[in-house]
Amino acid sequence: MPNSWRRLSIFVLALACPFVAADDWPQILGPHRNGIVTDTGLNLDWETMPPKTLWKVPIGHAYSSVAIVGDRLFTMAKRDKRDIALCLDAKTGKELWSYDAVPSYIDVQKQGGGPRATPTYHQGKLYCLFGRGELLCLTDKGEKVWQRDTFKNTGAKSQEGEFYYWGVSMSPLVEGDVVIVQPGGTKNNSVAAYHKDTGKLLWTAGDDPMGYASPIAITVDGTRHVVVPTGQSILGIEPVKGKILWRYPFGNRFNVTCAIPVWKDNLLFVSAAYGGGCAALEITPPKSPATAWRVNEKWTNNKEMQNLMATSMIVDGHIYGCHGDLAAFFLRCLDQKTGKTKWEKRVQGRYSFLALDKRILCWHERGNLSLIEATPAKFHVTAELPKLLTYKCWAMPAYADGKLYLRDERHLLCLDLRKK
Numbered sequence: 001m002p003n004s005w006r007r008l009s010i011f012v013l014a015l016a017c018p019f020v021a022a023d024d025w026p027q028i029l030g031p032h033r034n035g036i037v038t039d040t041g042l043n044l045d046w047e048t049m050p051p052k053t054l055w056k057v058p059i060g061h062a063y064s065s066v067a068i069v070g071d072r073l074f075t076m077a078k079r080d081k082r083d084i085a086l087c088l089d090a091k092t093g094k095e096l097w098s099y100d101a102v103p104s105y106i107d108v109q110k111q112g113g114g115p116r117a118t119p120t121y122h123q124g125k126l127y128c129l130f131g132r133g134e135l136l137c138l139t140d141k142g143e144k145v146w147q148r149d150t151f152k153n154t155g156a157k158s159q160e161g162e163f164y165y166w167g168v169s170m171s172p173l174v175e176g177d178v179v180i181v182q183p184g185g186t187k188n189n190s191v192a193a194y195h196k197d198t199g200k201l202l203w204t205a206g207d208d209p210m211g212y213a214s215p216i217a218i219t220v221d222g223t224r225h226v227v228v229p230t231g232q233s234i235l236g237i238e239p240v241k242g243k244i245l246w247r248y249p250f251g252n253r254f255n256v257t258c259a260i261p262v263w264k265d266n267l268l269f270v271s272a273a274y275g276g277g278c279a280a281l282e283i284t285p286p287k288s289p290a291t292a293w294r295v296n297e298k299w300t301n302n303k304e305m306q307n308l309m310a311t312s313m314i315v316d317g318h319i320y321g322c323h324g325d326l327a328a329f330f331l332r333c334l335d336q337k338t339g340k341t342k343w344e345k346r347v348q349g350r351y352s353f354l355a356l357d358k359r360i361l362c363w364h365e366r367g368n369l370s371l372i373e374a375t376p377a378k379f380h381v382t383a384e385l386p387k388l389l390t391y392k393c394w395a396m397p398a399y400a401d402g403k404l405y406l407r408d409e410r411h412l413l414c415l416d417l418r419k420k
Helices: 003-016 150-154
Strands: 052-058 067-069 072-079 082-089 095-103 120-122 125-129 134-139 144-149 173-175 178-181 191-195 201-205 216-220 223-229 233-237 244-249 262-264 267-272 277-284 294-301 313-315 318-323 329-335 341-347 351-356 359-364 369-373 381-385 398-400 403-407 411-416
Touching: 067 120, 067 398, 072 095, 095 134, 120 173, 134 178, 144 150, 150 191, 150 201, 173 216, 173 223, 244 277, 244 294, 262 313, 313 351, 318 341, 318 351
Parallel strands: none
Antiparallel strands: 052 411, 067 072, 072 082, 082 095, 120 125, 125 134, 134 144, 173 178, 178 191, 191 201, 216 223, 223 233, 233 244, 262 267, 267 277, 277 294, 313 318, 318 329, 329 341, 351 359, 359 369, 369 381, 398 403, 403 411
Protein backbone atom coordinates (compact mmCIF):
# COMPACT_ATOMS: atom_id res chain seq x y z
CA MET A 1 0.00 0.00 0.00
CA PRO A 2 1.47 3.43 -0.94
CA ASN A 3 2.34 5.61 2.08
CA SER A 4 -0.25 8.23 1.13
CA TRP A 5 -3.03 5.64 1.10
CA ARG A 6 -1.78 4.17 4.38
CA ARG A 7 -1.83 7.57 6.05
CA LEU A 8 -5.35 8.26 4.70
CA SER A 9 -6.61 4.89 5.94
CA ILE A 10 -5.22 5.53 9.43
CA PHE A 11 -6.77 9.03 9.46
CA VAL A 12 -10.22 7.74 8.43
CA LEU A 13 -10.04 4.95 10.98
CA ALA A 14 -9.14 7.43 13.72
CA LEU A 15 -12.17 9.56 12.85
CA ALA A 16 -14.50 6.58 12.84
CA CYS A 17 -13.30 4.96 16.08
CA PRO A 18 -13.18 7.17 19.19
CA PHE A 19 -10.81 4.88 21.09
CA VAL A 20 -8.68 6.17 23.92
CA ALA A 21 -5.10 7.15 23.22
CA ALA A 22 -2.10 5.60 24.94
CA ASP A 23 -1.73 8.52 27.33
CA ASP A 24 -5.41 8.73 28.36
CA TRP A 25 -6.71 7.65 31.77
CA PRO A 26 -10.16 6.28 30.86
CA GLN A 27 -11.12 4.61 34.16
CA ILE A 28 -10.25 4.31 37.81
CA LEU A 29 -6.48 3.99 38.35
CA GLY A 30 -5.76 4.20 34.65
CA PRO A 31 -5.89 1.97 31.56
CA HIS A 32 -5.13 -1.24 33.48
CA ARG A 33 -6.64 -0.23 36.84
CA ASN A 34 -3.24 -0.61 38.51
CA GLY A 35 -2.20 3.02 39.06
CA ILE A 36 0.94 2.73 36.93
CA VAL A 37 2.00 5.91 35.08
CA THR A 38 4.25 5.03 32.14
CA ASP A 39 5.49 8.56 31.42
CA THR A 40 9.06 9.37 32.39
CA GLY A 41 11.02 12.62 32.59
CA LEU A 42 8.46 14.33 34.84
CA ASN A 43 9.23 17.11 37.28
CA LEU A 44 9.78 15.25 40.53
CA ASP A 45 12.26 17.73 42.06
CA TRP A 46 9.66 19.73 43.91
CA GLU A 47 12.06 21.60 46.17
CA THR A 48 13.85 23.19 43.23
CA MET A 49 10.84 23.38 40.90
CA PRO A 50 7.55 23.30 42.82
CA PRO A 51 4.74 22.09 40.52
CA LYS A 52 2.24 24.73 39.52
CA THR A 53 -1.46 24.39 40.27
CA LEU A 54 -3.05 24.99 36.87
CA TRP A 55 -6.59 25.24 38.23
CA LYS A 56 -8.80 24.40 41.19
CA VAL A 57 -12.57 24.33 40.82
CA PRO A 58 -15.56 23.49 43.04
CA ILE A 59 -17.53 20.63 41.51
CA GLY A 60 -19.67 19.19 44.32
CA HIS A 61 -19.38 16.45 46.91
CA ALA A 62 -18.29 12.92 45.93
CA TYR A 63 -15.54 10.34 46.25
CA SER A 64 -15.40 9.75 42.50
CA SER A 65 -12.08 10.08 40.77
CA VAL A 66 -11.84 11.23 37.13
CA ALA A 67 -11.60 9.57 33.72
CA ILE A 68 -9.48 11.58 31.28
CA VAL A 69 -9.73 11.30 27.50
CA GLY A 70 -7.95 13.85 25.33
CA ASP A 71 -8.76 17.35 26.54
CA ARG A 72 -11.83 16.30 28.54
CA LEU A 73 -12.29 14.76 31.94
CA PHE A 74 -15.36 13.04 33.32
CA THR A 75 -16.49 12.59 36.90
CA MET A 76 -19.56 12.50 39.17
CA ALA A 77 -20.77 14.71 42.01
CA LYS A 78 -23.58 15.69 44.35
CA ARG A 79 -25.37 18.97 43.71
CA ASP A 80 -28.19 20.02 45.99
CA LYS A 81 -30.25 16.83 46.39
CA ARG A 82 -29.18 15.22 43.11
CA ASP A 83 -26.20 13.17 41.93
CA ILE A 84 -24.84 14.11 38.53
CA ALA A 85 -22.31 13.15 35.88
CA LEU A 86 -20.24 15.96 34.43
CA CYS A 87 -17.53 16.79 31.92
CA LEU A 88 -14.80 19.41 32.36
CA ASP A 89 -12.20 20.93 30.10
CA ALA A 90 -8.95 19.28 31.22
CA LYS A 91 -6.93 22.41 30.39
CA THR A 92 -9.02 24.93 32.32
CA GLY A 93 -11.37 23.06 34.64
CA LYS A 94 -14.34 24.74 32.95
CA GLU A 95 -17.53 22.70 33.06
CA LEU A 96 -18.62 21.65 29.57
CA TRP A 97 -21.79 19.75 30.46
CA SER A 98 -23.58 18.03 33.33
CA TYR A 99 -26.30 15.40 33.45
CA ASP A 100 -28.81 15.34 36.31
CA ALA A 101 -28.94 11.61 37.01
CA VAL A 102 -30.51 10.38 40.26
CA PRO A 103 -31.52 11.41 43.80
CA SER A 104 -28.41 11.81 45.94
CA TYR A 105 -27.15 9.01 48.16
CA ILE A 106 -25.72 9.21 51.69
CA ASP A 107 -24.90 6.31 54.01
CA VAL A 108 -26.36 5.85 57.49
CA GLN A 109 -23.05 6.80 59.13
CA LYS A 110 -22.96 9.97 57.01
CA GLN A 111 -19.39 9.39 55.90
CA GLY A 112 -20.19 11.47 52.85
CA GLY A 113 -22.90 12.22 50.34
CA GLY A 114 -22.83 11.69 46.61
CA PRO A 115 -21.34 9.12 44.22
CA ARG A 116 -18.53 6.78 45.23
CA ALA A 117 -17.60 5.15 41.92
CA THR A 118 -15.53 6.59 39.07
CA PRO A 119 -17.04 6.73 35.56
CA THR A 120 -15.59 4.45 32.91
CA TYR A 121 -15.05 5.77 29.36
CA HIS A 122 -15.19 3.35 26.43
CA GLN A 123 -15.52 4.09 22.71
CA GLY A 124 -17.40 7.35 23.02
CA LYS A 125 -19.62 6.29 25.91
CA LEU A 126 -19.48 6.92 29.63
CA TYR A 127 -20.64 4.33 32.18
CA CYS A 128 -21.60 5.74 35.59
CA LEU A 129 -22.63 3.72 38.65
CA PHE A 130 -24.34 5.64 41.46
CA GLY A 131 -24.69 4.94 45.17
CA ARG A 132 -28.04 3.14 44.99
CA GLY A 133 -26.94 0.91 42.12
CA GLU A 134 -28.22 3.00 39.22
CA LEU A 135 -26.12 2.22 36.12
CA LEU A 136 -26.21 5.03 33.56
CA CYS A 137 -24.75 5.07 30.05
CA LEU A 138 -24.16 8.48 28.45
CA THR A 139 -22.54 9.64 25.25
CA ASP A 140 -19.39 11.68 25.73
CA LYS A 141 -21.56 14.72 24.98
CA GLY A 142 -23.78 14.04 27.98
CA GLU A 143 -26.74 12.45 26.19
CA LYS A 144 -28.50 9.51 27.82
CA VAL A 145 -28.20 6.16 26.02
CA TRP A 146 -29.70 3.86 28.66
CA GLN A 147 -30.15 3.48 32.41
CA ARG A 148 -30.74 0.43 34.63
CA ASP A 149 -31.43 -0.21 38.32
CA THR A 150 -28.97 -3.02 39.01
CA PHE A 151 -30.77 -4.18 42.15
CA LYS A 152 -34.22 -4.38 40.53
CA ASN A 153 -32.89 -5.91 37.29
CA THR A 154 -31.02 -8.70 39.00
CA GLY A 155 -33.23 -9.29 42.04
CA ALA A 156 -30.30 -8.59 44.37
CA LYS A 157 -31.30 -6.97 47.65
CA SER A 158 -29.98 -3.50 48.42
CA GLN A 159 -28.47 -3.05 51.88
CA GLU A 160 -29.39 0.63 52.06
CA GLY A 161 -30.33 1.62 55.59
CA GLU A 162 -27.97 -0.82 57.30
CA PHE A 163 -25.38 0.70 59.62
CA TYR A 164 -22.37 -1.13 58.17
CA TYR A 165 -23.08 -0.27 54.57
CA TRP A 166 -21.59 2.59 52.58
CA GLY A 167 -23.25 2.47 49.17
CA VAL A 168 -22.37 1.05 45.76
CA SER A 169 -18.75 2.02 45.20
CA MET A 170 -17.21 -0.20 42.52
CA SER A 171 -16.48 1.37 39.13
CA PRO A 172 -18.04 -0.41 36.11
CA LEU A 173 -15.72 -2.53 34.00
CA VAL A 174 -16.14 -2.76 30.23
CA GLU A 175 -14.83 -6.04 28.84
CA GLY A 176 -15.66 -6.84 25.23
CA ASP A 177 -19.36 -6.13 24.77
CA VAL A 178 -20.31 -6.26 28.44
CA VAL A 179 -20.36 -3.87 31.38
CA ILE A 180 -19.66 -5.66 34.67
CA VAL A 181 -21.08 -4.60 38.06
CA GLN A 182 -21.58 -6.45 41.37
CA PRO A 183 -24.95 -5.88 43.11
CA GLY A 184 -24.29 -8.78 45.49
CA GLY A 185 -27.25 -11.14 45.21
CA THR A 186 -27.37 -14.54 46.89
CA LYS A 187 -29.25 -16.43 44.14
CA ASN A 188 -26.77 -16.61 41.26
CA ASN A 189 -27.09 -12.84 40.91
CA SER A 190 -24.05 -11.49 42.75
CA VAL A 191 -22.30 -10.28 39.57
CA ALA A 192 -24.15 -8.84 36.57
CA ALA A 193 -23.22 -8.13 32.96
CA TYR A 194 -25.10 -5.66 30.74
CA HIS A 195 -24.63 -5.14 27.01
CA LYS A 196 -22.58 -1.98 26.69
CA ASP A 197 -24.67 -0.57 23.82
CA THR A 198 -28.23 -1.54 24.76
CA GLY A 199 -28.21 -2.05 28.52
CA LYS A 200 -29.71 -5.52 28.14
CA LEU A 201 -28.96 -7.79 31.10
CA LEU A 202 -26.94 -10.65 29.59
CA TRP A 203 -26.02 -12.81 32.57
CA THR A 204 -25.71 -12.98 36.33
CA ALA A 205 -23.43 -15.20 38.41
CA GLY A 206 -22.36 -16.01 41.96
CA ASP A 207 -23.93 -15.93 45.41
CA ASP A 208 -21.63 -13.62 47.38
CA PRO A 209 -22.55 -10.34 49.10
CA MET A 210 -21.57 -7.05 47.54
CA GLY A 211 -18.04 -5.74 47.97
CA TYR A 212 -16.73 -2.23 47.33
CA ALA A 213 -13.70 -2.80 45.08
CA SER A 214 -13.74 -2.51 41.29
CA PRO A 215 -13.31 -5.57 39.04
CA ILE A 216 -10.43 -6.01 36.61
CA ALA A 217 -9.86 -8.09 33.46
CA ILE A 218 -6.80 -10.31 33.02
CA THR A 219 -5.54 -12.95 30.61
CA VAL A 220 -4.38 -16.28 32.02
CA ASP A 221 -3.02 -18.90 29.63
CA GLY A 222 -4.86 -17.24 26.74
CA THR A 223 -8.22 -17.06 28.56
CA ARG A 224 -9.84 -13.81 29.64
CA HIS A 225 -10.98 -13.63 33.25
CA VAL A 226 -13.03 -10.91 34.87
CA VAL A 227 -11.72 -10.77 38.43
CA VAL A 228 -14.47 -9.58 40.78
CA PRO A 229 -13.83 -8.78 44.46
CA THR A 230 -17.06 -9.51 46.35
CA GLY A 231 -17.76 -9.12 50.04
CA GLN A 232 -16.57 -12.66 50.82
CA SER A 233 -14.54 -13.85 47.85
CA ILE A 234 -12.53 -13.13 44.75
CA LEU A 235 -14.27 -14.55 41.68
CA GLY A 236 -12.79 -15.37 38.27
CA ILE A 237 -15.52 -15.24 35.62
CA GLU A 238 -15.53 -15.91 31.88
CA PRO A 239 -16.94 -12.60 30.54
CA VAL A 240 -19.04 -13.74 27.55
CA LYS A 241 -21.35 -16.29 29.19
CA GLY A 242 -20.69 -15.53 32.86
CA LYS A 243 -19.32 -18.93 33.86
CA ILE A 244 -17.49 -18.87 37.18
CA LEU A 245 -14.04 -20.32 36.53
CA TRP A 246 -12.77 -20.16 40.11
CA ARG A 247 -13.59 -18.77 43.54
CA TYR A 248 -11.15 -17.79 46.30
CA PRO A 249 -12.72 -17.18 49.75
CA PHE A 250 -11.57 -13.78 50.96
CA GLY A 251 -13.04 -10.95 53.02
CA ASN A 252 -13.90 -9.71 56.50
CA ARG A 253 -16.90 -9.46 58.81
CA PHE A 254 -18.09 -6.18 57.24
CA ASN A 255 -17.84 -7.39 53.59
CA VAL A 256 -15.48 -4.45 53.11
CA THR A 257 -13.00 -5.34 50.39
CA CYS A 258 -12.25 -1.95 48.81
CA ALA A 259 -8.78 -2.24 47.25
CA ILE A 260 -8.66 -3.35 43.61
CA PRO A 261 -6.85 -6.66 42.94
CA VAL A 262 -3.52 -6.21 41.16
CA TRP A 263 -2.32 -8.63 38.46
CA LYS A 264 1.43 -8.56 38.00
CA ASP A 265 3.99 -11.17 36.88
CA ASN A 266 1.32 -13.89 36.83
CA LEU A 267 0.40 -13.28 40.46
CA LEU A 268 -2.87 -11.79 41.69
CA PHE A 269 -2.42 -9.63 44.80
CA VAL A 270 -5.52 -9.11 46.95
CA SER A 271 -5.85 -7.23 50.22
CA ALA A 272 -8.53 -6.11 52.67
CA ALA A 273 -8.65 -4.42 56.07
CA TYR A 274 -10.54 -5.39 59.27
CA GLY A 275 -8.55 -8.62 59.51
CA GLY A 276 -8.76 -9.56 55.85
CA GLY A 277 -5.01 -9.46 55.29
CA CYS A 278 -3.48 -10.13 51.88
CA ALA A 279 -2.50 -12.94 49.54
CA ALA A 280 -0.60 -13.57 46.33
CA LEU A 281 -2.48 -16.05 44.15
CA GLU A 282 -1.39 -18.24 41.25
CA ILE A 283 -4.18 -19.08 38.80
CA THR A 284 -3.60 -22.23 36.78
CA PRO A 285 -5.66 -23.63 33.90
CA PRO A 286 -7.40 -27.02 33.86
CA LYS A 287 -5.19 -30.00 33.09
CA SER A 288 -8.03 -31.55 31.08
CA PRO A 289 -11.58 -30.62 29.99
CA ALA A 290 -12.90 -32.56 32.98
CA THR A 291 -10.95 -30.55 35.55
CA ALA A 292 -11.34 -26.97 36.81
CA TRP A 293 -9.23 -23.85 37.07
CA ARG A 294 -7.21 -23.77 40.27
CA VAL A 295 -6.18 -20.98 42.64
CA ASN A 296 -3.00 -21.63 44.59
CA GLU A 297 -1.78 -19.43 47.42
CA LYS A 298 1.79 -18.40 46.69
CA TRP A 299 1.69 -16.80 50.13
CA THR A 300 -0.77 -15.26 52.58
CA ASN A 301 -0.27 -12.70 55.31
CA ASN A 302 -2.98 -11.58 57.70
CA LYS A 303 -1.03 -8.88 59.53
CA GLU A 304 1.49 -7.07 57.36
CA MET A 305 -0.72 -5.49 54.65
CA GLN A 306 -4.40 -4.76 55.15
CA ASN A 307 -5.48 -2.24 52.50
CA LEU A 308 -8.63 -0.34 53.38
CA MET A 309 -9.63 1.96 50.50
CA ALA A 310 -6.42 2.40 48.51
CA THR A 311 -4.99 -0.10 46.04
CA SER A 312 -1.34 -1.06 46.52
CA MET A 313 1.23 -0.38 43.80
CA ILE A 314 3.52 -3.15 42.51
CA VAL A 315 6.85 -1.95 41.10
CA ASP A 316 9.88 -4.12 40.26
CA GLY A 317 8.74 -7.09 42.32
CA HIS A 318 7.69 -5.15 45.41
CA ILE A 319 4.31 -4.11 46.83
CA TYR A 320 3.86 -0.60 48.25
CA GLY A 321 0.72 0.19 50.19
CA CYS A 322 -1.06 1.55 53.25
CA HIS A 323 -1.83 -0.85 56.11
CA GLY A 324 -4.57 -0.10 58.62
CA ASP A 325 -8.27 0.62 58.99
CA LEU A 326 -9.33 2.77 61.97
CA ALA A 327 -6.38 3.72 64.19
CA ALA A 328 -2.78 2.65 63.49
CA PHE A 329 -1.56 3.23 59.92
CA PHE A 330 1.67 2.20 58.25
CA LEU A 331 3.23 2.61 54.83
CA ARG A 332 4.81 -0.72 54.00
CA CYS A 333 6.87 -2.42 51.31
CA LEU A 334 6.45 -6.18 50.82
CA ASP A 335 8.35 -8.61 48.61
CA GLN A 336 5.88 -9.72 45.93
CA LYS A 337 7.29 -13.26 45.75
CA THR A 338 7.40 -14.00 49.49
CA GLY A 339 5.13 -11.48 51.25
CA LYS A 340 7.94 -10.52 53.61
CA THR A 341 8.04 -6.94 54.85
CA LYS A 342 11.08 -4.98 53.62
CA TRP A 343 10.34 -1.74 55.48
CA GLU A 344 7.56 0.10 57.27
CA LYS A 345 6.82 3.65 58.39
CA ARG A 346 4.18 4.61 60.95
CA VAL A 347 2.02 7.43 59.53
CA GLN A 348 -0.92 9.54 60.62
CA GLY A 349 -3.92 8.74 58.47
CA ARG A 350 -4.69 6.99 55.21
CA TYR A 351 -3.01 7.30 51.81
CA SER A 352 -3.82 6.42 48.22
CA PHE A 353 -1.20 5.94 45.52
CA LEU A 354 0.08 6.08 41.97
CA ALA A 355 3.41 4.75 40.72
CA LEU A 356 5.49 6.91 38.39
CA ASP A 357 9.11 7.09 37.28
CA LYS A 358 10.57 4.92 40.08
CA ARG A 359 8.56 6.81 42.69
CA ILE A 360 5.39 6.10 44.64
CA LEU A 361 3.10 9.11 44.70
CA CYS A 362 1.37 9.21 48.10
CA TRP A 363 -1.86 11.21 48.43
CA HIS A 364 -2.88 11.75 52.05
CA GLU A 365 -6.51 11.97 53.10
CA ARG A 366 -5.86 15.49 54.50
CA GLY A 367 -4.59 16.89 51.21
CA ASN A 368 -0.83 16.45 51.50
CA LEU A 369 1.14 15.04 48.55
CA SER A 370 4.51 13.30 48.78
CA LEU A 371 6.86 11.11 46.78
CA ILE A 372 8.81 8.16 48.10
CA GLU A 373 11.42 6.10 46.34
CA ALA A 374 10.13 2.83 44.93
CA THR A 375 12.86 0.77 46.55
CA PRO A 376 12.83 -2.08 49.08
CA ALA A 377 16.06 -0.79 50.63
CA LYS A 378 14.49 1.86 52.88
CA PHE A 379 11.65 4.33 53.31
CA HIS A 380 12.79 7.61 51.75
CA VAL A 381 10.67 10.68 51.06
CA THR A 382 12.03 12.62 48.09
CA ALA A 383 9.48 15.45 47.80
CA GLU A 384 6.49 16.93 49.59
CA LEU A 385 3.67 19.39 48.85
CA PRO A 386 1.52 20.08 51.92
CA LYS A 387 -2.06 21.32 52.16
CA LEU A 388 -3.09 21.16 48.51
CA LEU A 389 -6.64 20.26 49.54
CA THR A 390 -8.52 19.39 52.74
CA TYR A 391 -10.04 16.34 54.48
CA LYS A 392 -11.51 14.02 53.12
CA CYS A 393 -9.34 13.26 50.11
CA TRP A 394 -10.60 9.73 49.49
CA ALA A 395 -10.90 9.88 45.70
CA MET A 396 -8.05 8.10 43.92
CA PRO A 397 -5.50 10.35 42.12
CA ALA A 398 -5.57 10.42 38.33
CA TYR A 399 -2.92 11.32 35.74
CA ALA A 400 -2.75 12.17 32.06
CA ASP A 401 -0.47 14.17 29.76
CA GLY A 402 1.90 15.34 32.49
CA LYS A 403 -0.87 16.54 34.78
CA LEU A 404 -2.08 15.16 38.10
CA TYR A 405 -5.72 15.44 39.16
CA LEU A 406 -6.59 15.45 42.88
CA ARG A 407 -9.92 15.74 44.62
CA ASP A 408 -11.29 16.36 48.10
CA GLU A 409 -14.96 16.37 49.11
CA ARG A 410 -15.76 19.51 47.13
CA HIS A 411 -12.90 20.58 44.86
CA LEU A 412 -10.93 19.18 41.92
CA LEU A 413 -7.36 20.37 41.40
CA CYS A 414 -4.98 20.04 38.44
CA LEU A 415 -1.22 19.97 39.19
CA ASP A 416 1.37 20.36 36.42
CA LEU A 417 4.13 17.72 36.66
CA ARG A 418 5.74 18.60 33.34
CA LYS A 419 9.27 19.94 33.23
CA LYS A 420 9.54 23.51 31.99
